[in-house]
Amino acid sequence: QSALTQPASVSGSPGQSITISCTGTSSDVGGYNYVSWYQQHPGKAPKLMIYDVSNRPSGVSNRFSGSKSGNTASLTISGLQAEDEADYYCSSYTSSSTPWVFGTGTKVTVL
Amino acid sequence: EVQLVESGGGLVQPGGSLRLSCAASGFTFSSYWMSWVRQAPGKGLEWVANIKQDGSEKYYVDSVKGRFTISRDNAKNSLYLQMNSLRAEDTAVYYCARSSGWSQGYWGQGTLVTVSS
Numbered sequence: 001q002s003a004l005t006q007p008a009s010v011s012g013s014p015g016q017s018i019t020i021s022c023t024g025t026s027s028d029v030g031g032y033n034y035v036s037w038y039q040q041h042p043g044k045a046p047k048l049m050i051y052d053v054s055n056r057p058s059g060v061s062n063r064f065s066g067s068k069s070g071n072t073a074s075l076t077i078s079g080l081q082a083e084d085e086a087d088y089y090c091s092s093y094t095s096s097s098t099p100w101v102f103g104t105g106t107k108v109t110v111l
Numbered sequence: 112e113v114q115l116v117e118s119g120g121g122l123v124q125p126g127g128s129l130r131l132s133c134a135a136s137g138f139t140f141s142s143y144w145m146s147w148v149r150q151a152p153g154k155g156l157e158w159v160a161n162i163k164q165d166g167s168e169k170y171y172v173d174s175v176k177g178r179f180t181i182s183r184d185n186a187k188n189s190l191y192l193q194m195n196s197l198r199a200e201d202t203a204v205y206y207c208a209r210s211s212g213w214s215q216g217y218w219g220q221g222t223l224v225t226v227s228s
Contacts, residue, residue: 001173003155036214038156045206045221046156051214089156093213098172100146100158
C-alpha cells in the first residue's frame with residue numbers, strides 16, 4: 001500500500017486561503033468517506049483537524065474545512081494565520097492488507 | 112482530559128527486542144480501538160497497528176507483520192507493542208493513539224526507538 005500523494009509544500013500570506021490536496025485511489029480515498037487530516041507542529045504530536053472527509057472535532061477552528069472529489073481529498077485553510085504554519089497529513093481507510101494509510105505530508109508556510 | 116503516555120523506547124541493536132507501553136487515562140479505555148503510529152526522523156507518519164476494544168481483532172502494516180505484536184490490558188488501561196527482530200528502518204518516534212470512529216482523535220507525545228549497533 002503506497003502512501004497517499006500530497007504536495008510537499010504550500011504557502012500563503014496571512015488572511016489568504018490555501019488548499020492541500022491528497023490523492024489516492026478507488027481502494028482508499030475514492031472508496032470510503034473515511035478521510036482525516038492531521039496538523040503537526042515541529043516536535044509535537046499530530047492533532048486531528050478533520051474526520052470523515054469534512055467534519056471538524058470540537059475545538060478546531062472553522063477556518064479548516066475538508067472535501068472530497070473522486071480519488072482526491074482536500075483540506076482548505078481560510079484566513080491563514082501564523083499559527084497554521086505546520087505539517088499536515090491526510091489519512092484514509094483502505095481495502096488493502098494494510099487498513100490505514102497516511103499521506104506524504106505537506107509543509108504549510110505562512111509568508 | 113484524555114491522556115496517553117508512551118514509555119519503553121530506547122536504543123536497541125539490530126535483531127533485538129523492545130516493548131512499548133501506553134498508559135491511558137481520562138476516558139473509558141475498554142470502549143475504544145487503539146493504534147500505534149510511527150514517524151521516522153524527518154519523515155512522515157506511518158500507521159503501524161491497531162487493536163479492537165476487546166483485543167479480538169488486530170491489524171498490522173505489512174512491514175511489521177510477524178515481528179510486532181499489539182496487545183492491551185483493559186484492567187490496567189494500557190496498550191502495548193512488542194517489537195522483535197528490530198531493523199534500522201524501525202527507528203522512529205512511536206505514538207499511541209486513540210481511535211475516534213474512523214480517525215485517530217487523541218495522540219500521546221511519543222517515545223523514540225533507535226535501532227543501531
